[in-house]
Amino acid sequence: MSNPVPVGIPRRKVAVRIDGAERSAAEGCTILDVCRDAGVEVPTICWDPTITPVNACRVCVVELEGSRTLVPACSRRVTEGMEIRTGGDRVRASRRMVLELLASSVDLSRAEADILRWLEEYGTDPERHGPDRARVTEPVRRHDELYVRDYDRCVLCYKCVDACGTEAQYTFAIAVAGRGFDARISTEYDVELPESACVYCGNCIGVCPTGALIFTREYDLRESGRFDPEAQAVTTTVCPYCGVGCNLELHTQDDEIFRVTSPQDHEVTSGHLCIKGRFGFEYAGGRRREQREGADPATEASPQA
Amino acid sequence: MESRPPVGAPTPAEVRVLDGAVGRRHDPVDSRVIRRGPDRRHLLLPSLHALQDGIGWISPEALAALCERLEVPRAEAFGVATFYALLRTEAGPRTVVHVCDDIACRVHPGYRDPAEHTGHHRGEQVGVHPSPCLGQCDRAPALFVQRAGDDAARWTATGSVADALAGEGAAEAPPRVVAAGPAWLTGRIGVVDPTSLEEYRAHGGYQALRVALAMGPEAVLREIADSGLRGRGGAAFPTGVKWRAVAASAQRDRYVVCNADESEPGTFKDRVLLEGDPFALVESMTIAGVTVGASQGYVYIRGEYAGAEERIIAAVEQARRHGLLGSDVAGSGLTFDIDVRRGAGAYICGEETALFNSLEGYRGEPRSKPPFPTEVGLFGRPTVVNNVETLHNVPVILGCGAAGFRAVGTAESPGTKLFSVAGDVSGPGVYEVPFGTPLGELLALAGAPVSPGAVLLGGAAGVFVPPGASDVPLTFEDVRAAELTLGSGSVTVFGDAADIGDIVERITEFFRDESCGQCVPCRVGTVRQNEAIVRLRSGSAQPGDADLLDDLDTVMSDASICGLGHTAAAAVGSARRLGLLDGAGARR
Numbered sequence: 014m015s016n017p018v019p020v021g022i023p024r025r026k027v028a029v030r031i032d033g034a035e036r037s038a039a040e041g042c043t044i045l046d047v048c049r050d051a052g053v054e055v056p057t058i059c060w061d062p063t064i065t066p067v068n069a070c071r072v073c074v075v076e077l078e079g080s081r082t083l084v085p086a087c088s089r090r091v092t093e094g095m096e097i098r099t100g101g102d103r104v105r106a107s108r109r110m111v112l113e114l115l116a117s118s119v120d121l122s123r124a125e126a127d128i129l130r131w132l133e134e135y136g137t138d139p140e141r142h143g144p145d146r147a148r149v150t151e152p153v154r155r156h157d158e159l160y161v162r163d164y165d166r167c168v169l170c171y172k173c174v175d176a177c178g179t180e181a182q183y184t185f186a187i188a189v190a191g192r193g194f195d196a197r198i199s200t201e202y203d204v205e206l207p208e209s210a211c212v213y214c215g216n217c218i219g220v221c222p223t224g225a226l227i228f229t230r231e232y233d234l235r236e237s238g239r240f241d242p243e244a245q246a247v248t249t250t251v252c253p254y255c256g257v258g259c260n261l262e263l264h265t266q267d268d269e270i271f272r273v274t275s276p277q278d279h280e281v282t283s284g285h286l287c288i289k290g291r292f293g294f295e296y297a298g299g300r301r302r303e304q305r306e307g308a309d310p311a312t313e314a315s316p317q318a
Numbered sequence: 319m320e321s322r323p324p325v326g327a328p329t330p331a332e333v334r335v336l337d338g339a340v341g342r343r344h345d346p347v348d349s350r351v352i353r354r355g356p357d358r359r360h361l362l363l364p365s366l367h368a369l370q371d372g373i374g375w376i377s378p379e380a381l382a383a384l385c386e387r388l389e390v391p392r393a394e395a396f397g398v399a400t401f402y403a404l405l406r407t408e409a410g411p412r413t414v415v416h417v418c419d420d421i422a423c424r425v426h427p428g429y430r431d432p433a434e435h436t437g438h439h440r441g442e443q444v445g446v447h448p449s450p451c452l453g454q455c456d457r458a459p460a461l462f463v464q465r466a467g468d469d470a471a472r473w474t475a476t477g478s479v480a481d482a483l484a485g486e487g488a489a490e491a492p493p494r495v496v497a498a499g500p501a502w503l504t505g506r507i508g509v510v511d512p513t514s515l516e517e518y519r520a521h522g523g524y525q526a527l528r529v530a531l532a533m534g535p536e537a538v539l540r541e542i543a544d545s546g547l548r549g550r551g552g553a554a555f556p557t558g559v560k561w562r563a564v565a566a567s568a569q570r571d572r573y574v575v576c577n578a579d580e581s582e583p584g585t586f587k588d589r590v591l592l593e594g595d596p597f598a599l600v601e602s603m604t605i606a607g608v609t610v611g612a613s614q615g616y617v618y619i620r621g622e623y624a625g626a627e628e629r630i631i632a633a634v635e636q637a638r639r640h641g642l643l644g645s646d647v648a649g650s651g652l653t654f655d656i657d658v659r660r661g662a663g664a665y666i667c668g669e670e671t672a673l674f675n676s677l678e679g680y681r682g683e684p685r686s687k688p689p690f691p692t693e694v695g696l697f698g699r700p701t702v703v704n705n706v707e708t709l710h711n712v713p714v715i716l717g718c719g720a721a722g723f724r725a726v727g728t729a730e731s732p733g734t735k736l737f738s739v740a741g742d743v744s745g746p747g748v749y750e751v752p753f754g755t756p757l758g759e760l761l762a763l764a765g766a767p768v769s770p771g772a773v774l775l776g777g778a779a780g781v782f783v784p785p786g787a788s789d790v791p792l793t794f795e796d797v798r799a800a801e802l803t804l805g806s807g808s809v810t811v812f813g814d815a816a817d818i819g820d821i822v823e824r825i826t827e828f829f830r831d832e833s834c835g836q837c838v839p840c841r842v843g844t845v846r847q848n849e850a851i852v853r854l855r856s857g858s859a860q861p862g863d864a865d866l867l868d869d870l871d872t873v874m875s876d877a878s879i880c881g882l883g884h885t886a887a888a889a890v891g892s893a894r895r896l897g898l899l900d901g902a903g904a905r906r
């Protein structure tokens with residue numbers, strides 16, 4: 014994390030209790046901040062360090078003394094004297110059900126490792142909701158060489174919408190449409206991306222926790238069964254296109270880039286990029302030219318000819 | 319702002335509708351349109367209504383043109399348009415009949431499954447859609463007609479689709495309104511002409527506003543607090559505390575919002591108040607406005623209440639003409655005005671923060687609380703938001719004083735309460751009774767069978783009443799002690815022959831349809847609950863289904879964002895505890 018510059022009036026400290034232990038926290042912190050400082054794991058899905066919490070997934074709920082219901086740790090700000098319990102049957106029961114309900118309705122097989130671990134740890138059993146249960150069924154939207162939208166995996170965490178909108182890109186190409194179980198991330202009238210406001214910055218892919226938004230190359234690798242973490246590497250570099258100096262992380266398998274990210278704690282990008290940094294890596298893979306249809310390797314030496 | 323890829327031009331008819339709704343984009347006279355910023359977004363829902371009414375659907379071209387004028391991203395506007403049941407984003411028949419198939423109508427002898435209704439009328443194709451409760455349970459079986467075009471109209475009706483289509487402009491039967499005790503809230507209904515300000519004044523109208531202006535805000539706040547008035551929308555929050563918080567705010571911009579989005583199945587008392595005594599609401603909101611220091615009020619009324627909307631708009635206009643609204647309210651020098659906004663078919667918009675979002679032009683998704691509306695409400699400003707019935711109590715309190723108000727009801731629940739009684743009763747209607755009236759007495763008053771099959775208190779979000787509960791006094795404290803709820807004050811009675819399993823299944827379907835989809839416990843939980851009840855009723859229940867329903871109850875009531883999720887398992891849970899679903903699987 015970048016160090017915050019201290020300006021203005023210093024924040025008052027408030028005393029709270031997390032699972033019985035006294036903690037001191039700066040006023041305005043969330044329960045989640047305090048828990049993480051205390052080394053208490055609170056699962057999150059829709060929370061992201063670069064995005065204002067929407068507290069939609071509800072997997073981070075904790076027990077707050079005096080509150081009739083559980084409260085979302087990600088967005089509830091601490092106040093003096095709060096008594097918070099992050100474990101116990103009541104909290105575990107709701108977390109287990111949230112995870113189980115998600116797993117029963119969408120395909121989480123490509124979700125972040127933490128999510129997969131919590132599914133195990135909390136003892137979820139999606140199958141008990143019956144073989145005929147409603148699921149999210151959407152066609153895979155694979156329309157170009159840049160990215161794929163596979164909404165069967167979407168948990169509606171709102172991160173892509175917010176990254177596309179006011180939290181990063183201010184492009185507003187996607188929003189939630191429909192209602193209830195039929196709510197989906199969508200462009201207007203579900204038009205294809207080139208007809209929408211999308212500028213292909215790929216910041217939605219960067220924040221997607223479940224693989225619903227994915228680089229086309231990575232998607233193809235995974236679908237063909239050739240995706241192999243053992244054969245992968247991450248190379249950190251600086252984007253060559255302009256003078257801003259965004260850090261890039263090039264994820265490669267067999268020397269072929271299949272995904273580009275930027276570190277979330279990078280003070281220039283906060284994890285966000287533009288179309289050039291995100292997708293403009295074609296030139297880095299020399300093999301593309303050799304593979305060009307009809308191209309003869311012998312004439313490649315003098316392309317002017 | 320987003321880039322805007324070109325789309326086709328809207329049709330001349332669509333342009334006309336948009337000109338009327340938001341003003342012309344390049345009209346030099348209309349200074350509204352050159353202003354930039356987010357302040358015109360609240361016109362989004364009224365504009366979508368205008369397109370729906372004028373054209374019959376919201377086309378991509380019209381949406382794009384609207385978005386350009388309001389500076390709203392297209393994807394977001396599409397998200398708003400697809401949130402509501404009364405707005406369509408695909409072309410279809412210009413006339414649509416919404417047939418109520420909810421809990422009160424489906425037990426009516428005249429009820430027919432919407433699927434059995436014909437889709438044609440005089441050679442024209444007519445859309446027939448099943449609908450959640452239309453708030454016309456006293457006029458069951460209820461229908462609501464939406465016709466688009468140059469002769470756009472909306473009206474409600476009773477009977478069949480054919481009856482509804484033939485019934486345009488026909489006067490609805492007057493509602494049955496009974497007061498057992500002081501008729502504080504219902505005294506003028508059916509007595510005065512609801513379109514006449516003169517008659518309203520002749521029957522005590524606008525005396526309370528005069529009293530309020532003479533007393534001053536501080537005294538009014540004290541009187542409301544001392545009266546012990548509690549919110550009638552379901553949460554029973556002390557009204558005086560709410561008003562005081564907004565009045566004491568350091569922010570200057572404040573709002574008064576009347577929640578007239580009455581959508582709880584089985585509830586229609588606010589509709590009866592709005593139709594029968596609209597000026598009382600205007601006066602009550604004006605008192606609220608001058609007391610808390612708000613200069614703008616909004617009535618958010620559900621889209622299916624076409625008649626009530628017409629009445630309240632007419633009342634606001636008359637009050638404005640007579641100087642009772644506007645920049646000099648009743649000669650006091652204070653400013654207060656009211657805007658009437660129409661919902662578009664979403665139960666969730668009755669949740670106060672969802673209502674704010676809807677009014678501001680966003681999807682009607684509830685916000686996280688805290689902060690509460692008194693702090694961060696409509697447009698982010700401190701807001702008093704009250705139910706119609708709650709507000710109707712205000713002139714009563716100023717008329718008889720806090721002590722006089724407390725002379726009726728109980729210490730914790732002073733005053734009278736309106737109940738919407740419907741279903742298998744001989745006299746469906748609105749009953750005004752003093753708080754503390756036993757449930758059995760109310761049922762007898764409405765002509766319920768001596769031993770009904772089941773009684774549902776508080777609508778879909780409420781609970782089934784156990785047998786022997788007829789002695790329970792209807793007060794906030796007594797029903798809580800009996801683990802019941804007053805909720806919105808609806809009492810739906812089911813006769814011996816009624817299939818309670820079918821009613822419970824309809825309730826689970828209601829929540830499945832009406833969940834906004836924002837949080838996981840409610841979005842998926844309401845679906846799984848519905849599926850489990852369907853399994854139970856079809857005899858294909860799985861061994862673990864009882865535990866599953868318990869777990870769904872737990873996660874929805876403990877971890878959902880708002881009251882919809884918190885109460886989505888209440889009726890099912892009570893039905894299970896009372897054994898009303900026993901043998902449901904064997905029935906088929």
